[in-house]
Amino acid sequence: MPAMVHMKVKTNQRILNADAVKRVGEEIIVRGWINARRDMGKIAFLDLRDRSGLLQVVLVPAELSATARESMKDLRPEYCLSIRGIVQQRGAKQINPNLATGTIELLAKDVEVLNTAKTLPFDIADTSAINEELRLKYRYLDLRSARMLKNLDLRDRVVSFFRNFLHEQGFIEVETPFLTKGTPEGAREFLVPSRMHTGKFYVLPQSPQQFKQLLMVAGVEKYFQIARCFRDEDQRGDRQPEFTQLDLEMSFVTQEDIMELIEKMTLAMVKTIAPQKTISAKPFPRIAYRDCIAKYGSDKPDLRKNKTDSNELAFAWVVDFPLFEDDGHGGMQAAHHPFCMPHAEDVDLLDHEPLKVRACSYDLVLNGFELSSGSIRIHQRELQEKIFRLLGLTDQEITERFGHILEAFEYGAPPHGGIAPGIDRLVMLLADEPNIREVMAFPKTGDARDLMMGAPSEVEPARLEEAHIAIKNPKVSRRRAPDAGRRT
Numbered sequence: 001m002p003a004m005v006h007m008k009v010k011t012n013q014r015i016l017n018a019d020a021v022k023r024v025g026e027e028i029i030v031r032g033w034i035n036a037r038r039d040m041g042k043i044a045f046l047d048l049r050d051r052s053g054l055l056q057v058v059l060v061p062a063e064l065s066a067t068a069r070e071s072m073k074d075l076r077p078e079y080c081l082s083i084r085g086i087v088q089q090r091g092a093k094q095i096n097p098n099l100a101t102g103t104i105e106l107l108a109k110d111v112e113v114l115n116t117a118k119t120l121p122f123d124i125a126d127t128s129a130i131n132e133e134l135r136l137k138y139r140y141l142d143l144r145s146a147r148m149l150k151n152l153d154l155r156d157r158v159v160s161f162f163r164n165f166l167h168e169q170g171f172i173e174v175e176t177p178f179l180t181k182g183t184p185e186g187a188r189e190f191l192v193p194s195r196m197h198t199g200k201f202y203v204l205p206q207s208p209q210q211f212k213q214l215l216m217v218a219g220v221e222k223y224f225q226i227a228r229c230f231r232d233e234d235q236r237g238d239r240q241p242e243f244t245q246l247d248l249e250m251s252f253v254t255q256e257d258i259m260e261l262i263e264k265m266t267l268a269m270v271k272t273i274a275p276q277k278t279i280s281a282k283p284f285p286r287i288a289y290r291d292c293i294a295k296y297g298s299d300k301p302d303l304r305k306n307k308t309d310s311n312e313l314a315f316a317w318v319v320d321f322p323l324f325e326d327d328g329h330g331g332m333q334a335a336h337h338p339f340c341m342p343h344a345e346d347v348d349l350l351d352h353e354p355l356k357v358r359a360c361s362y363d364l365v366l367n368g369f370e371l372s373s374g375s376i377r378i379h380q381r382e383l384q385e386k387i388f389r390l391l392g393l394t395d396q397e398i399t400e401r402f403g404h405i406l407e408a409f410e411y412g413a414p415p416h417g418g419i420a421p422g423i424d425r426l427v428m429l430l431a432d433e434p435n436i437r438e439v440m441a442f443p444k445t446g447d448a449r450d451l452m453m454g455a456p457s458e459v460e461p462a463r464l465e466e467a468h469i470a471i472k473n474p475k476v477s478r479r480r481a482p483d484a485g486r487r488t
């Protein structure tokens, strides 16, 4: 430890660990958590962790204030500390090349315990092998691990990139309601009872689909939103009851325009945020739905040359999905959602062979996952009504459920279309994580529980009363009820 002339801290300003490397010889204040403690006789070393990383702190009794010397023996992992000390260069042999701050250390002068900590329920060095229920119960501790913090950071950078990119292209972000009426996209919706309107319910949106179309009628032209979507489905596979889409919609565009925009944005994002990844094919290959099923037996094929290489990103477009599909009960359902425009060449088939009609829709797939779905929408009332009728809705149902959007189409609705890339899946693949929960701050379990908050939970009888709700059979769990939809 070479002797040094040092300047006193002028203010009470705390700096990040990572910035300490620029402050050799200076007195600084750092704050964070004890990641590890090593005792070497009288001297002790702490690895202090903050958002920016680790910093080695040396505790030498003779250098410490009286109170710090006193508390030195009590400092345990995960205690939250404020430390004033002098940044000093490490000797050549002490340099740790694996640490961003490995060339320096902090010689502590004063240590203030901001808070003590119990022994953690698990080791946060790497939580990937820890029981997931325990991790979810103590998510705030799980998120202290470097991997999880890195995932949150990556997600933020991906989302920020998209926001900036779209703003540069003239899009504006518009928020749409969470308390709304159903959007028919196949999945069951969460219900929210209305206290003020007895017996009535809001639903949480499966996606902002109708709102973004109505924003096009409003003349917004280029809309996007980092949108939370809610689907009350049994959690088959890697799904969550709430998830995030980059929802977007444009007016006066062709399918080609939207696909080009998404492709350009995705390539730019990967280049900036995940340059270690390689893209299998550019431009992204396009496969017609029928050929895709015939060739790969799936509408979301994994087209990587090496299926085990997580650094390879095989994007592809699947186009020309059918507009309708057999619902298994003698009727038809929308293959995507009922707002998709039928292919101009196939409109004549609507009356005779509707199952043969192709939609102007497109999915972006990545490494075997459906990343986004989009379509050109219907913007004429008559055609939209016809589609609803083909889907088996009565005139009364059409008016009750969709009167608002049909009416909107009568006020000069522009041609429009859009898409909605799923953020969770994309970040999961960029982070090489095995499931989307690893890239969500507070995900739910496979059976839709939040183990940290204890949700869902019972509520006081008075609250039920206010919401005009009586629980019929409190003991019966509805967890295994079948899905309403088949959309993924």
Ligand code: ASP
Residues within 6 Å of the ligand: 185, 206, 207, 208, 209, 248, 373, 374, 375, 418, 419, 420
């Ligand atoms: N709303 C659709 C979905 O959630 C996406 C779209 O058509 O833009 O899949």
